[in-house]
Amino acid sequence: MKKIIAIISISMFVFMLAACNSSKNNSSDNGIPEMLEVVLEIQDTADVNADIPFKATVTQGNEKVSDADEVEFEVWEEGKKDESEMIEAINNKDGTYSAIKAFDHDGVFTVQVHVTARGLHTMPKKSVTVGKGVIEEHAHNDHEQGEHEHGHHSEDFNMHFMKPETIEKGKETEFVVHLQDHNQPLEHARVRFEIWNDDISDKHEWVDASETKTGEYGGSHAFDEIGIYKIKIHVQNDEGLHEHEEYEIEVK
Structure with a gap:
């Protein structure tokens, strides 16, 4: 009986060690997930x-x-x-x-x-x-x-706007954009969403985005009217980067 218990204990120890090593493979020494x-x-x-x-x-x-x-x-x-x-x-x-x-x-x-x-x-x-x-x-x-x-364009800069599948009038819509420079997530950038519809008003709305994850920025906005809107994403940082890309979205 003692022999069986010993075998089970050793097996469990080996399993836990393997799981631990597997976890370490996906994390750096300070516990942050590897890129x-x-x-x-x-x-x-x-x-x-x-x-x-x-x-x-x-x-x-x-x-x-x-x-x-x-x-x-x-x-x-x-x-x-x-x-x-x-x-x-x-x-x-x-x-x-x-x-x-x-x-x-x-x-x-x-x-x-x-x-x-x-x-x-x-x-x-x-x-x-x-x-x-x-x-x-x-x-x-x-x-x-x-x-x-x-303007100050970087050939290594990349922007990926996660365009919402549906945008409904009167409801808060979350906008998310991923930024990358030199194949690395772009951190600590100043990101703003410029939103307008010339058929409704000549006023442009501005939404300041915050960095929710490394290289990911988000902000929300509620639309008062349905229609086709323009959204321009402005990106700047302290190193002189100044980029913008424009997209079209529909509010229903």
Whole structure:
């Protein structure tokens, strides 16, 4: 009997030790969860109308993350970010997430993967040149326009606005945006939501956002009227970063 109890005790000890080691793999020495690491794999060039595979490998510490809450690939043509397309990724259950996309004309396209997992968010991006790419003059004009619109623009800055699925008149709506710079969550930024509808009023409402998590900012607003509104997200920090992106939302 004593032998059986000893065997059970040893087994439980080994199990608890394994669980403890597993927990440590996902946390740093000070107990803070380790950052998500995402490797985005996309070919540099492709032919028009050819299928292009997208692949994102997600890890946290030494562990492959196969239980991400959401993985989407956002795709847009250079200079046309406001016309981007979202493609839901397939979870291969091995820490990798994939999708396929074909482009029907020449151009340079950006592919950005948005990964939300274990309370963290990251969004690396890469570009692919399709066919002959773009005409140099067109690319140069787009670059100048981008500098004019964004001011102190950082090529490594990324913004992901979590557009609400439904917005109802008279109800508080929570707006959330994830910010990243140089592949790291952007902390301690000053973020404001500018909201207006020219058909209703020439007044612009301003909502100050607060940092709810590392690199995540949120604020709420209630709309008095239904209609199509513009929302512009302004981002600044003490290092001179000054970015903004504009979106369209509908209030019902």
